[in-house]
Amino acid sequence: MLAFFRYFWIKIKTKDATIKVLTYKDEAELKADLDKFLVYYNLNRRHGSLKRELKVRTPFEVLQCWYRINPEVFRKSPDMFRAELLKNHGTTS
Numbered sequence: 001m002l003a004f005f006r007y008f009w010i011k012i013k014t015k016d017a018t019i020k021v022l023t024y025k026d027e028a029e030l031k032a033d034l035d036k037f038l039v040y041y042n043l044n045r046r047h048g049s050l051k052r053e054l055k056v057r058t059p060f061e062v063l064q065c066w067y068r069i070n071p072e073v074f075r076k077s078p079d080m081f082r083a084e085l086l087k088n089h090g091t092t093s
Contacts, residue, residue: 043058
């Protein structure tokens with residue numbers, strides 16, 4: 001029990017020390033930053049928890065893989081999803 005508590009405490013301590021604290025001038029600046037993160041998270045960020053057997057790294061690559069396997073369950077193609085995401089939430093640059 002002591003080992004679990006120590007591990008849990010160290011994990012919390014580490015996480016507390018690594019969270020970025022940002023200040024925004026207004027709501028629009030906050031929304032713009034969240035939009036950039038949304039695009040990055042879905043299109044660029046590698047996720048270690050994704051299935052290795054699918055050989056994908058990002059959530060968008062998973063979407064493309066599932067679309068190739070079973071396209072009839074989707075309302076729109078992954079390319080349409082990506083275009084709408086970039087149109088509504090900015091660019092990846």
